[in-house]
Amino acid sequence: MTDNGHLSGEFFINGDVACAEGAISAGCRFFAGYPITPATEIAERMSRRLPVVGGTYIQMEDEIASMNAILGASWAGVKSMTSTSGPGFSLMMENIGLGVMLETPCVVVDIQRAGPSTGLPTLVGQQDVMQARWGSHGSYEIIALSPDSPQHMFDLTVKAFNLSEKYRVPVLIMSDEVVGHMSEKVVIPEISAADLIYRKMPQIGSGPYHPYKADESLVPPMAIAGQGYRFHVTGLTHDESGYPAMTAAAQDRLITRLVDKIKTHADDIILYDEYMTDDAEIVVCAYGITSRIARYAVKLARQQGIKAGFLQLITLWPFAERRVRELASRVKTFIVPEINRGQIVYEVERCSCGKARSLSVPHSGGDVHKPETILAAIKECHA
Amino acid sequence: MPDHEGNGHSIIAKYLRQDRLPHIWCPACGIGPALNCFLRAIDKSGLDPDKISVISGIGCSGRVAGYVKLDSFHTTHGRAIPFATGLKLANPELKAVVFSGDGDLAAIGGNHLIHAARRNVDMTVICINNFNYGMTGGQVGPTAPYDVRTSTTPYGNFESPFNLPLLLYASGATYIARWTVLHLHQLENTMTEALLKPGFSFVEVISPCPAVYGRMNKEPEGLDSLKSYEKRSIIKNGADPKDVGITQNGPIIVGKFIDVDRPTLHTNLAVVAERAKKQVKNS
Numbered sequence: 107m108t109d110n111g112h113l114s115g116e117f118f119i120n121g122d123v124a125c126a127e128g129a130i131s132a133g134c135r136f137f138a139g140y141p142i143t144p145a146t147e148i149a150e151r152m153s154r155r156l157p158v159v160g161g162t163y164i165q166m167e168d169e170i171a172s173m174n175a176i177l178g179a180s181w182a183g184v185k186s187m188t189s190t191s192g193p194g195f196s197l198m199m200e201n202i203g204l205g206v207m208l209e210t211p212c213v214v215v216d217i218q219r220a221g222p223s224t225g226l227p228t229l230v231g232q233q234d235v236m237q238a239r240w241g242s243h244g245s246y247e248i249i250a251l252s253p254d255s256p257q258h259m260f261d262l263t264v265k266a267f268n269l270s271e272k273y274r275v276p277v278l279i280m281s282d283e284v285v286g287h288m289s290e291k292v293v294i295p296e297i298s299a300a301d302l303i304y305r306k307m308p309q310i311g312s313g314p315y316h317p318y319k320a321d322e323s324l325v326p327p328m329a330i331a332g333q334g335y336r337f338h339v340t341g342l343t344h345d346e347s348g349y350p351a352m353t354a355a356a357q358d359r360l361i362t363r364l365v366d367k368i369k370t371h372a373d374d375i376i377l378y379d380e381y382m383t384d385d386a387e388i389v390v391c392a393y394g395i396t397s398r399i400a401r402y403a404v405k406l407a408r409q410q411g412i413k414a415g416f417l418q419l420i421t422l423w424p425f426a427e428r429r430v431r432e433l434a435s436r437v438k439t440f441i442v443p444e445i446n447r448g449q450i451v452y453e454v455e456r457c458s459c460g461k462a463r464s465l466s467v468p469h470s471g472g473d474v475h476k477p478e479t480i481l482a483a484i485k486e487c488h489a
Numbered sequence: 490m491p492d493h494e495g496n497g498h499s500i501i502a503k504y505l506r507q508d509r510l511p512h513i514w515c516p517a518c519g520i521g522p523a524l525n526c527f528l529r530a531i532d533k534s535g536l537d538p539d540k541i542s543v544i545s546g547i548g549c550s551g552r553v554a555g556y557v558k559l560d561s562f563h564t565t566h567g568r569a570i571p572f573a574t575g576l577k578l579a580n581p582e583l584k585a586v587v588f589s590g591d592g593d594l595a596a597i598g599g600n601h602l603i604h605a606a607r608r609n610v611d612m613t614v615i616c617i618n619n620f621n622y623g624m625t626g627g628q629v630g631p632t633a634p635y636d637v638r639t640s641t642t643p644y645g646n647f648e649s650p651f652n653l654p655l656l657l658y659a660s661g662a663t664y665i666a667r668w669t670v671l672h673l674h675q676l677e678n679t680m681t682e683a684l685l686k687p688g689f690s691f692v693e694v695i696s697p698c699p700a701v702y703g704r705m706n707k708e709p710e711g712l713d714s715l716k717s718y719e720k721r722s723i724i725k726n727g728a729d730p731k732d733v734g735i736t737q738n739g740p741i742i743v744g745k746f747i748d749v750d751r752p753t754l755h756t757n758l759a760v761v762a763e764r765a766k767k768q769v770k771n772s
């Protein structure tokens with residue numbers, strides 16, 4: 107263990123544990139959660155690790171409380187996280203919206219299982235990805251990442267904290283049961299303060315503090331409780347002072363900024379990976395656990411002489427709109443396998459603007475796609 | 490309520506966001522006097538105001554967070570307590586005060602209320618009990634006495650209310666008191682004590698809502714409710730919480746009911762953190 111409490115070296119751990127270690131490495135020192143398969147191992151790891159590194163773990167009475175507790179902790183100046191799966195994610199929705207409205211950095215992990223309702227508690231799904239985007243009421247933008255391995259769980263959890271602190275927004279890690287429960291080698295690097303981002307704070311002596319007055323970055327500096335600013339924040343529509351402002355004009359001004367602070371920084375936020383897309387006529391687009399199978403299916407297709415390529419969405423939201431648009435202008439077909447009955451495929455279709463065809467390879471959940479299923483879809487498009 | 494030396498005004502100036510006035514409350518609403526007592530209690534407590542955070546949910550009572558000149562958080566309906574729990578646990582130097590209504594705290598937020606009391610989180614909860622949902626136009630709430638009229642019980646309330654002190658006692662709160670807004674002096678002292686009490690303290694404030702609850706229950710003027718409180722209140726410090734339930738026309742028992750000591754969540758967490766560090770060092 108290093109001085110600042112995070113592990114470094116090589117480990118053989120599952121995705122949930124890697125996520126917890128990513129949080130510790132990112133400086134997370136508050137975790138509130140409620141047990142749920144297949145995310146429980148994150149909470150258990152945090153309950154073991156946080157007291158040792160000077161942090162606080164608490165099991166709340168439900169996921170609504172957990173979500174609010176991490177918002178409160180963040181306003182006390184401490185990086186905070188919660189983890190859950192579908193049923194708990196649904197309960198968190200209203201207060202993810204509060205996090206967006208108060209511009210509160212925090213990280214929410216959803217280890218997706220198959221639903222709706224209690225569904226298949228122990229088996230995989232990727233069915234909450236549209237909920238991640240639209241689940242809280244109102245108009246807003248959010249950031250969501252999709253890891254494909256325990257190593258990715260570690261790396262993207264660190265990334266999630268950095269993005270949430272930089273843009274003052276809850277960041278969602280949309281993982282799944284297979285990634286959460288699979289064990290693989292995870293390399294945890296030495297992490298120094300230089301690798302970590304902490305929210306911009308108000309400059310003392312720069313005049314009266316307006317909690318929601320932003321510069322051209324559109325992200326306002328954030329005071330924390332107890333510093334003497336005596337600020338007010340509210341989930342009501344508010345102006346730069348933080349006070350309620352009950353007009354359509356104030357609403358437009360606030361919501362436009364909340365949306366634009368993510369949209370105008372899309373290039374900084376959006377991560378994707380590509381394989382053999384240069385001359386591809388068919389591009390398989392996938393995320394999370396499905397991307398590992400899709401990549402393999404593309405490899406098989408290439409062996410059979412088919413010009414197939416692969417686009418892995420690492421950032422789900424904001425959507426990699428520009429890249430999909432570029433590819434759409436020169437590929438014939440996108441194939442989108444996902445462990446749901448078609449969600450991200452509609453985004454791909456939207457961004458293709460009719461220039462390329464989009465084909466869904468749906469799966470109701472419970473296990474992952476077979477490579478042959480994706481390969482068959484590629485061959486069908488090729489024929 | 491300035492005293493003869495004008496101190497009241499300076500307290501208002503110190504702790505009230507005067508740039509937010511006029512406030513949204515109806516004339517003769519009980520929330521104003523309760524807030525006045527709260528500001529005086531803050532002053533009296535000697536706590537560093539820079540370290541006090543006020544957290545509210547949603548409702549007329551929940552608007553208090555918007556008027557206090559302190560770090561203040563207006564959260565979502567029912568969720569002030571878990572928000573405050575996270576804030577307090579993350580920085581134990583802060584004093585967390587939740588100020589909200591009966592519906593917010595005991596209906597939609599009821600689960601959080603009992604769990605915070607059970608954990609004995611260091612937190613003061615001030616509950617404005619006006620027996621209904623004022624903000625949304627006077628619907629029945631979890632403290633509305635049997636048979637009262639509200640906008641959703643036009644033929645009389647067919648449910649029974651929570652006796653909040655009993656609920657909080659059973660849940661483990663270490664300080665429980667109730668006053669009406671007639672008892673300004675006692676309320677101020679009680680709030681001061683509650684603010685300084687380690688662990689979970691709960692202050693119930695029986696408060697008129699003339700605009701909606703009063704109008705539907707033969708107390709259309711704020712004064713009508715105050716007169717009724719005067720007639721019905723009985724001061725009984727140390728009363729057994731099981732004996733303080735409120736009915737439509739029966740007595741309103743007020744006073745400090747519970748003041749006991751129990752290790753707080755924070756002290757228990759510190760013990761566990763020490764143990765964790767030792768175990769890891771030895772392994």
Ligand SMILES: Cc1ncc(C[n+]2csc(CCOP(=O)(O)OP(=O)(O)O)c2C)c(N)n1
Pocket residue numbers: 547548549550551566589590591592593594617619621622623624625630
């Ligand atoms: C999730 C949710 N449900 C319902 C509402 C509507 N609502 C706003 S205030 C309120 C009741 C408030 O009652 P109480 O806490 O007693 O406060 P009072 O207005 O009486 O002071 C309700 C139901 C809401 N804001 N959020």
Ligand code: SF4
Pocket residue numbers: 513514515517518519520549550619623624697698699700701702
């Ligand atoms: S509706 Fe009732 S509780 Fe709300 S401000 Fe008016 S009198 Fe007060």
Ligand SMILES: [Mg+2]
Pocket residue numbers: 548590591592617618619620621622623630
């Ligand atoms: Mg009420």
